[in-house]
Amino acid sequence: MRRQSIIDYGAPLSETTGEVPVPQGSEVLVRVSHCGVCHSDIHLQDGYFDLGGGKQLDVRSGRELPFTLGHEIAGVVEAAGPQAEGLTAGEHCIVYPWIGCGNCALCADGDEHLCNQPRALGVTVDGGYASHVLVPHPRYILNAQGIAPEIAGSYMCSGLTAYSALRKVEAHGRKGPVMIVGLGGVGLMGLQFAKAISQREILAADIDAAKRETAGALGASGLFDPAAEDARKAVLKATGGGVAAAVDFAGTQSSLHFAQSIVGKGG
Template identity: 55%
Template sequence: MLSYQIDTFGKPLAQVIRETPQPQGSEVLLRVGSCGVCHSDVHLQDGYFDMGGGNRLDMARAMQPPRTLGHEIAGTVVAVGPEARGVAVGDRRVVYPWIGCGRCTLCTTGDEQLCNAPQALGVHRDGGFADHVMVPHPRVLLDYDPLPEDQAATLACSGLTAYGALKKIDAPGAGDAVMIIGAGGVGLSGIRLAREMFQRPPIVVELDRSKWDVAREAGAGELIDPSADGALKALVKATGGGVAAAVDFVGAPASFDFGFGALRKGGKLVCVGLFGGATSIVPAMVTMKAVSVVGSYVGSLAEMQELLAIARAGRLPAMPLTAQPLAQASQALDDLRAGRIRGRTILHP
């Protein structure tokens, strides 16, 4: 079994060859066909998330190296444990990776992605930057036919994160505008889904104009450069007082402030991105504008099933993808860190 692992935080991934594991109990062994590279993988390789003001969220407590990254996984079942039911050798499946303990209130009410004792693949358990991955139970293996395997893999995080965030928006009225901030991998998923879920194409805010073409292809309406003089003021005026909802897929101080400032009275800002940094909120403005700010972290298993139904019905444009061999996993992370990726990079063992 070949894998590329974090051996030491802040260092390139290490190539590891070890005996291929055999599934026990309810476990299922997948031969990985496709694994997406996510921006959170960059933070995990670095070993921290930037909290702003020189503060860091140290990942050493949550993730103990060595660890194989990769949580956007699709592949083929090659072995099943004696207690695994509902899956057979040869089945092609995409993995729901955000696995919880299965016992706490969050898990039993369907929000296992928020579990305080998580078992997420690619974070707390070895993930898909490998030619095989062990999945603890067949319930998290979902049929993706007739989707291409590469596209199906992106739904496990990029697609699911966007879908979970957009579901937190109250259905906008015919005259209401929805704004998406960021046209990276997750932002593009949000744009594609917003066209499916809402009546109007979303306004898209993207600093990097080289991403505007792919944003338009995904279904963006108006595109805005937030660094342009008077951009926020012009947006508020053009929308008759601001947008009904903004989804920040970047998670930087500037993107959060732009999203908050663009809200109309009674609007909602959904925070998704993990870029890093810190900002301030004036409590009086929250009160006087009666706005709400909510967080959204990936999505539930039920939401992934809903998303797959939309995608399998052919109702989503394809995500722009770049394929690379698994051996280039470290380079793919460096490219993502440097902002050189358009859409999603998929690793192939």
Template identity: 50%
Template sequence: MPAPAGHPHMGRGPMSLGMMRSFRLERFGAPLCEVVEPVPVPQGTEVLVRVSACGLCHSDLHFVDGHFDLGQGRRLELSHVGPPRVLGHEIVGEVVAAGPQAAGVPVGARRLVYPWIGCGTCRMCRSGLDNYCSRSRSLGVRMDGGFSTHVLVPHPRYLVDFSGIPEHVACTCACSGLTAYSALRKVSLAVSDDSLLLIGAGGVGLACVYLAHLLLRADPVVADIDPAKRAAAQAAGASLAVDPGEEGIARRLLERTEGGFAAVIDFVGTQSTAEFGMSLLRRGGRLVSVGLVGGSVEVALPLLAVRTIMLQGSYVGSLDELKELIDVLRTRGAYPLPITPRPLDEANAALDDLRAGRVVGRTVLVP
């Protein structure tokens, strides 16, 4: 059968697209395994992307472990991840083939992949909030992701033009940048000057430092236990970077802010970071919890009313928010997030370094 016009790869056998190489999670708690298999032929609305870069995310460690820590000995098991599953959700690459119902993205186009894909039919998805879908099909989570030479994307609407932005920065926008951007949007009306505290200066926290300056004209205060990450935060524009474990630091920050911060974004998500953040909110302040490291906190309910504080979660961001973020970086300049490229062959070593806290900024795997 001849290939449909505009889709030169369609109609051929599975081997016609060659072979692909992936690093796949075969069982929880084990290193990723290298797998070589035929490149899949896209069907229907699917688009095949040749991966040129894929960022590593701390959540990849949770997917390897197979659970989230809920505190007090409780765990959220991640059986929905697979295995087997190819991880990786910060993906950029080149369109190399498309199914017969895929339209609007030509072969050869370079695109950023939005990975937080929903079912497409529920109320959340119809509202453009795929990331809130309870029947998620997210790449690198429920579907194979970007620790590979190729990835199948279910529909061309999830492909975003990132022209004008370096691809190693663009790929991190799919999670790191998007998560920071969406969290900032939730506190933007409350923040001015240095009334914003960011807890955690990993890849997402550093992206937020840059974006806070770009979007809010605010230079946030950053708290992190790692001296190297505090230094990176100050280099990124933080007005102050502190060790949350330093004796008396909470009192000094309360004095500096005349009663506390208008907003705190916790990019770590442990009992100690959440309690530290809540203790530093001014009346009417808001804590946005982003990090997934794990734990739980006890909240005195009367104080929620008396202090009129708000606790809110934030999970990555929508497709529209990703497009907004790319427009911001294209217009105002891509942020100089520290990025370390590593060959795809080093996927396991890169995950080990991330787990050990040896990564400043973001690591990007390059097939």
């Protein structure tokens, strides 16, 4: 099998090769057709997250080099171990990468993504920048028939991030409009989930006019530029006192400040 691997932190990925693994027990071998490049992959390749203000978070521990990134994996089921049931060879799939140790209380509770001894594909265990990836159990394989494989894998990262955030404000969203702040890849996915989940108006804000235009085309009913001097007033006026909830997908100090400043009472 072929992989694009980290050989040295901060250096370009390099091709590494090895035997195609034979799945044992409950393992499933997926032939990767597509794998998304997440922004966090760039930080993992660097070996640190830039926290701003000259601060860095070292993320080099917990994996041996060479290491293969890639947690937004789409492909087909190629082979399965004798205890891996319920899958069909050739099935189009995406892979849930946030796999835990399977032994702790968090994992037992179904919160594997919070596990402190993770086996997360592409983060602590070799991932999808490869011709094949080995998955420990069929429960991490989701059928993706009918979903364009070039975007399907990203539902496992930016998709889950956006979906989880939107579900947290679902109750508020029944009372009034929801504002999506930050219209990058995750924010635009959040906007589309919000449109699907909520019956109410979805508003959108970004400092980039082109992104606001895209959000308008995706159904945002009000578009705002947080950098505009009267942005807050404009939102309060348009919503009669503020939005029921705001979700900040940009995560900068100014975006968070804007998001908080436009939420109405009880939001």
